[in-house]
Amino acid sequence: MDLFTTLTDDNIELFAAKYYYNPRCTHIDEFYEDLKRFKYIKRLVNRYQETGKLSERLILNHLIVVFNVFGIEASLRILESRLSENQWGIVKPFLILLKAIENTQYAGIEMDNVVVEALRKI
Numbered sequence: 001m002d003l004f005t006t007l008t009d010d011n012i013e014l015f016a017a018k019y020y021y022n023p024r025c026t027h028i029d030e031f032y033e034d035l036k037r038f039k040y041i042k043r044l045v046n047r048y049q050e051t052g053k054l055s056e057r058l059i060l061n062h063l064i065v066v067f068n069v070f071g072i073e074a075s076l077r078i079l080e081s082r083l084s085e086n087q088w089g090i091v092k093p094f095l096i097l098l099k100a101i102e103n104t105q106y107a108g109i110e111m112d113n114v115v116v117e118a119l120r121k122i
Helices: 012-019 028-051 056-070 072-082 085-097 113-120
Strands: none
Touching: 012 028, 012 072, 028 056, 028 072, 028 085, 056 072, 056 085, 056 113, 085 113
16 A cells, blocks of 8 residues: 555655755755745645635746656645645646646636636736
8 A cells, every 4th residue: 555645644754755846955954945845835825715815926936846856746736635626627727727637637626717817917
């Protein structure tokens, strides 16, 4: 049985460390700073849901960094474990814009129109 079949609070750090690649990383604190970016993404999505204030460039920046240091597949797995179903409609347009997923992936998730329009302006 694979240790990472299901990502939990107990194994997420080990999973992230397995896929982490940052040649400029000189201390373990840098790994944890990069890992916290998933929390920041979730927090920014929550803020958008609660207030309607979308920080699209900040979300894009965090996603770009996590894709660069953890890889796309591992980052998507971590996002899947950290985001709730109602948050995926907000994140999906970002993932499509960054070409991390195809339009057909996560097919059952309807994209948030406000997010789509904001990203079209970038």
